[in-house]
Amino acid sequence: MAPVHRDLRLTAVGRRYGIRGPWVLRGVDLTVAPGTLTRIEGANGSGKSTLLRLLARLDAPTEGRITGRPRTAYVPERFPSALPFTAAGYLTHLGTVHGLGRTAAARAAHTWLERFGADAYATTPMARLSKGSSQKVAVAQALLGDPELLVLDEAWTGLDAAARAELERAVAERTAAGGAVVFVDHDPRRLAGAPDATYTVTDGALRRRSERGGTADGPVTLVVAHGPAGVPLPPDAARTVVSAEETSPGRHRLAVLASHSDVLLRALLTARPPWHVVRVEPAGASPPDPGSRP
Amino acid sequence: MTALLRYQADLLLRSQRWLPPVILYAVFLGVGVQSGQPVLDSLGYTAAALLPVSAWLVRICATGEPPAARACVAAARGPARAHLACLLTALLAAVLLGVAATVVVTLISDPWSNGHRVRVPPPRALAAGLPAALACALLGTAVGALTNRPVLRSTGRAVPAMLLGALLAMVLAGSPAQAAVSGLVSGSQTGRAPLPLLPLAGAALVTAAAFAVAARLAARRSP
Numbered sequence: 001m002a003p004v005h006r007d008l009r010l011t012a013v014g015r016r017y018g019i020r021g022p023w024v025l026r027g028v029d030l031t032v033a034p035g036t037l038t039r040i041e042g043a044n045g046s047g048k049s050t051l052l053r054l055l056a057r058l059d060a061p062t063e064g065r066i067t068g069r070p071r072t073a074y075v076p077e078r079f080p081s082a083l084p085f086t087a088a089g090y091l092t093h094l095g096t097v098h099g100l101g102r103t104a105a106a107r108a109a110h111t112w113l114e115r116f117g118a119d120a121y122a123t124t125p126m127a128r129l130s131k132g133s134s135q136k137v138a139v140a141q142a143l144l145g146d147p148e149l150l151v152l153d154e155a156w157t158g159l160d161a162a163a164r165a166e167l168e169r170a171v172a173e174r175t176a177a178g179g180a181v182v183f184v185d186h187d188p189r190r191l192a193g194a195p196d197a198t199y200t201v202t203d204g205a206l207r208r209r210s211e212r213g214g215t216a217d218g219p220v221t222l223v224v225a226h227g228p229a230g231v232p233l234p235p236d237a238a239r240t241v242v243s244a245e246e247t248s249p250g251r252h253r254l255a256v257l258a259s260h261s262d263v264l265l266r267a268l269l270t271a272r273p274p275w276h277v278v279r280v281e282p283a284g285a286s287p288p289d290p291g292s293r294p
Numbered sequence: 295m296t297a298l299l300r301y302q303a304d305l306l307l308r309s310q311r312w313l314p315p316v317i318l319y320a321v322f323l324g325v326g327v328q329s330g331q332p333v334l335d336s337l338g339y340t341a342a343a344l345l346p347v348s349a350w351l352v353r354i355c356a357t358g359e360p361p362a363a364r365a366c367v368a369a370a371r372g373p374a375r376a377h378l379a380c381l382l383t384a385l386l387a388a389v390l391l392g393v394a395a396t397v398v399v400t401l402i403s404d405p406w407s408n409g410h411r412v413r414v415p416p417p418r419a420l421a422a423g424l425p426a427a428l429a430c431a432l433l434g435t436a437v438g439a440l441t442n443r444p445v446l447r448s449t450g451r452a453v454p455a456m457l458l459g460a461l462l463a464m465v466l467a468g469s470p471a472q473a474a475v476s477g478l479v480s481g482s483q484t485g486r487a488p489l490p491l492l493p494l495a496g497a498a499l500v501t502a503a504a505f506a507v508a509a510r511l512a513a514r515r516s517p
Contacts, residue, residue, distance in 0.1 A: 056369040060514045074369030080360035084308035093304065096297035098370050141366055151369065 008032040008149060013064035015050055024050045028206045037175050037194055038182045042201035048184045049153055055182055056151040070148035075155040079138035081126045087137050088122040098145025112140035116163045132158045143170055150174055152183035156190060168259035176263040192218035194257050219258040224279040225268050226251050236267035298371060298379035306383055309358050315350040319343060323395060333403035333414055334487060337423035338478035340399045344427055345434040345471055346460040348388035352438025355384040377512035381505050385435045392427035412485025422487035426474035429497040433463050433471040436504035444515045445508055470496035
């Protein structure tokens with residue numbers, strides 16, 4: 001099934017609570033296109049969460065207009081475990097709410113719990129989950145249905161290191177598959193170099209901070225791949241890489257954000273004809289210290 | 295919508311928060327309805343008591359889900375539809391409870407009018423009692439929908455407003471619930487079991503409007 005992608009567009013959007021309340025946001029123009037990664041920054045209480053709630057259509061603007069209604073999934077900054085379900089039971093319900101069939105939802109629930117290292121808690125009542133584990137359930141809930149728009153409100157907070165990296169990879173996968181992702185996170189290194197656009201919320205206004213730069217400041221992985229001589233990189237791969245260099249005919253040295261390495265490899269291996277991956281290595285620590293390599 | 299209803303129903307069942315209103319309803323019926331009393335009178339009592347219980351069930355469904363979990367569901371399906379599912383779940387629970395109570399009360403009651411004058415066969419009593427119970431369940435959920443989140447968000451205002459609303463819906467002349475119940479009570483005196491279809495239709499209209507208002511507001515009001 002081919003998902004129908006539509007831009008989500010905010011036009012002169014403002015939001016305030018109460019008739020005479022102060023404006024939390026005003027004059028916000030923002031377009032979220034399919035396949036893009038958008039980062040929202042701002043101080044505490046600047047209106048980031050309100051903006052994300054408007055994007056997820058959880059809240060309606062006081063003034064202005066929002067058009068476009070992609071299939072949306074939302075991860076709140078703090079997820080309660082006060083639900084009378086097991087983790088797998090809750091995720092199966094949410095999978096069906098996101099439009100999956102019951103068996104597909106149950107299967108997807110286990111897949112995502114496994115990816116976040118929480119499959120041991122599948123049959124644990126949510127009330128007994130730790131804060132980090134219930135955050136994993138919250139994140140899994142959003143990824144179950146392959147949403148067209150994924151809204152992450154500090155979704156990384158509380159996750160362990162492995163789950164944080166997995167969520168970055170899941171975000172890379174989602175954008176590579178044509179979904180839009182909007183996120184807020186206080187860690188400046190979060191998906192560094194990956195966002196197509198970064199916005200800052202200050203005094204209720206939204207300012208675009210940067211275009212996507214050619215250089216990445218996030219951790220980079222080097223991939224050496226071999227393709228048919230004289231053939232350019234597959235388009236999906238070319239979109240993902242930070243830099244590419246043909247060292248000898250058919251042999252390419254590609255730099256890619258560590259979070260996006262799986263997306264690049266998938267693009268190379270599923271190209272027609274498939275490319276041969278010669279070597280994958282972490283960059284930055286070159287020459288790599290043998291003791292610190294994973 | 296089916297997925298939403300199933301989720302909400304499972305949430306209600308597993309939360310066990312339905313126990314207090316159901317137990318209270320059972321106690322209320324146990325005190326007010328004794329076997330061997332005139333059937334229509336008892337059915338009127340059964341229907342009337344269902345109204346506040348239905349409103350309470352709405353409150354349980356509307357407040358039972360933590361806000362963050364509600365946001366996850368609302369993002370997927372839209373806040374209006376998510377809230378509508380929650381209201382429909384409460385209505386379904388109220389209807390199930392009302393039907394069960396009506397059937398039991400019909401079976402244990404005396405199939406005669408007051409003073410043992412006119413016989414009221416149980417199927418006839420059931421045909422009168424079920425629409426009345428349904429009307430009360432509908433009107434009770436309407437009261438619950440208009441006096442809980444997202445219409446009234448603070449508990450301090452929601453609970454008194456809900457109780458007052460339930461009382462008014464029960465006693466105000468012109469209320470479909472009042473019409474249905476008084477029809478049963480007066481029917482118990484004359485021995486003619488009325489079919490309260492007009493009150494039922496009225497209650498259905500009022501409830502549809504109340505649900506529409508509450509669901510619309512859910513899309514406009516952040517927690």
